[in-house]
Amino acid sequence: MSINLAEDRAEEASDQNLPSVWRWGEELRATFVLAWPLVIAQVAQMALVTTDVIMMGWLGPKFLAAGTLASSLMSPFYLFGIGLVSAVAPMIAQAIGARDFKSVRRTVRQGFWVSVLLAAFLVALIWNTKAIFLFAGQTEESSGMAQVYVHYAIWHLFASFLFLVLRCLLSAQGKTKVILVITLAGIVVNGLGNYALMFGNWGFPRLELMGAGISTTFVNTVMFLIALGYILTHHRFKRYAILVRLWKPDWNRFFEIFRIGLPVGCMLTAETGLFAAATLLMGWLGTNELAAHAVALQCASIAFMIPLGISQAATIRVGLAYGAKKSEGIRKAGWVSIIMGTGFMGTTCLAFWFIPEVLVGFYLDPLLPENQVPLQLAVSYLAVAALFQLVDGGQVVTSGALRGLSDTKVPMFVAIFAYWGLGLPISYFCGFVLGWGGQGIWLGLAAGLAFVAVVFVIRFAWRERLGLVNYKSI
Template sequence: MSTGLSSDRALEAPDQFLSPSILWGDELKASFKLSWPLVIAQLAQMSLYTTDVIMMGWLGPKSLAAGTLATTLMSPFLLFGIGLITAVAPMMAQAIGALDFKSVRRTTRQGFWAAVFIATILVALIWNAEFIFLILGQTSENASKAQGYIRFAVWSFFPAFLFLVLRCLLSSHGKTSVVLYITIAGIIVNALGNYALMFGNWGFPRLELLGAGISTTFVNTIMFVLILTYILMHRRYKRYAILVRFWKPDWSRFREIFRIGLPIGFTLTAETGLFTAAAILMGWLGTNELAAHAVALQCAALAFMVPLGISQAATIRVGLAYGKKNHDGIRKAGWVSIAMGTGFMIFTCLAFWFIPTTLVSFFLDPALPENKVTLGLAVSYLAVAALFQLVDGCQVVASGALRGLSDTKVPMFLAIFGYWVLGLPISYVGGFVLGGGGQGIWLGLAAGLAFVAVVSVIRFTLRDRFGLTNYKSI
């Protein structure tokens, strides 16, 4: 049965801007054109969770603290799965660069398999979250409320991971605007769902945190259905026939996704796990500190979405150049993306330093007396966050460039060392031994990010010496 892949010129000739450029200006133009929809889509994706946090704040500091525990516990598991599934992006980009479109189809199908497999495991691991929180020294009230949210929100892992596979497929072809539109639609649906289910509006029951969890799963399901429908109906992409013989195993490709993806998953988990550990430490300090940490972390996370989107474009740009065996294209794609990501974070550094009160006020009403302590703490944490903006942007984009070369294993070990051997101990010593409280904890986060940024840039710089550009068949 022919799929038409070999004769479809629309597939065999990707957009011109996807071909690795020769001039630096051309590379900047190509990287920016690919990056900006991904950046906005990342901001929109993050806005789904930011909307939850803002509305949790409307319920009060106790709900915000419990919701923060829930989201910070879910984040490492979620990002582990995202990291694993992200392996399909460099695999697809390298295949497109080599004009091997059958490999793109194989990777998409096995990406679905990997998404369902890893989501099943992660849901089982996180299901009894209350027990985990109690072991980590959290209050029984916060632990119970957090588990209630998680038991509904955790089902979003399935559609979220499946959505990511198809997002990588479109991004590898340079078609990212559709992802942006679908994600924006998701924000609207999520906000309406939260408003109805959290607060009992429009005749719905008032479910508070449980309502936020239900809305999270519902909106991710809608987003997956929309992107799947688009791909199945679009003339260019339906020729991949991604659902034909879906149940036929392709074990070599399945193993390849895990070979590349597991280190990415562990890398993202190491970083997010550091922030989760910081939230646990904040919980030891008190509810106000934990709520303030949630607000400051949301501000930092929103800023991080921009270089994260650029890093995804870097993976694709570098992967395309690698597939074409274009050494100069690899060099230019990597350095242009690193410059773009780091350059943006200069602006967020200045914002965190000069207008922290304005930013924090989006999450907590400064007119309410009960928010005064939390607001003050959040402002102090943003002052520390300003210090690590540049290194945070640098490390994520450099890591994305390395992934375009399928280099994931060594960066994983470097990240684990930086975040857990350096960052976490510094957080504990700064927060408790030296009495720095929340600011001391955040200084540890900055130290871990700085180390990973430096070693990642060095590794990309010395990519030839490390044998990362020894081209292999896709």
């Protein structure tokens, strides 16, 4: 009996990857091993959306327009939910770091509760899509087609949020490769589902946008069930018994998820809203400017996936050290992640600066005369984007590190002020008052991100004097 207990304890220590003494090299390796599958999984997640967009385009312009319209409505609510539910990540990491495995189960259980309740609320909120779009001045046809897609795709919120809870548990245990494999499998299932249901192949009815919506819900359900099956059958996760007493409430933990997660959701919504507003400003300048902005933004979004994955690893590594009450571990986990994120964005900064034509050429054919103006504009926008690559990477990774300390409320206020109190006004002033056009709008984006990055880095550096490291609260 004692031998088995000793083996279990040794396995637990190995599982959590918590050294007794944190060393820079070991932390760098641990963060890299944790982060790289998350990075690729983020890119793969983008590929899921890209697959839908491509196949909607195959149906025709009106289907693509309606599908894009529907996605534009669902996306902010989805991102808000992702931010809220992601609060379980630092809570799980801190519990594992403290060897409080009962708290892991309770956090996962309450994460499931929050996921289901939040998804039900969002479904009810945006169910009457057609009326929303008609009120916004969209055509009857586009509004009706968009509603068809939403009525079948919106149900994916339940599975998506539930999968995120399990993804946080897998990440905290260092099983990020499993997340990557599941996400890659999701791309295949989504592509096959779209091909069968949207176009009526392999004996299935041709359902067009309805088929795309069904496929979206189905693939997210499959991803959740695969993750759940893996966790329930793997020996490392059996100790958590995550489905035991699933009906039992834990109100303190339930509201703790909201306390940590609501600011994260608001912060994601504020940042997404800033870029949406910038797109609107670009539309005021003209079609060429808007097309160039879309290309430059796509390049920046792909580059952003790297520090975003690293930020998720930062949350876990800092959370583990915080739960273990290791101040040195918190320091090294945070700074290693910040250096990794900004270091990578330094390479994209150079790429945007020295080879923008190559990058833009993937989206706009330089041989076509009609592409010459938007191509040149996109190159000029990437020059500005190169300047904020470092601060963009710095702000998202440092945000992840602060999240590992359950510090989300003040960062939310900082982000909202920076994006809407500084970034957007500067974009308008530089773009229209000074007459700098699209480059001025991008300078405003850079200014907002730079402010957030500087404040977040200072906040992490001053974490102890600001009282962010409070072991009594764990």
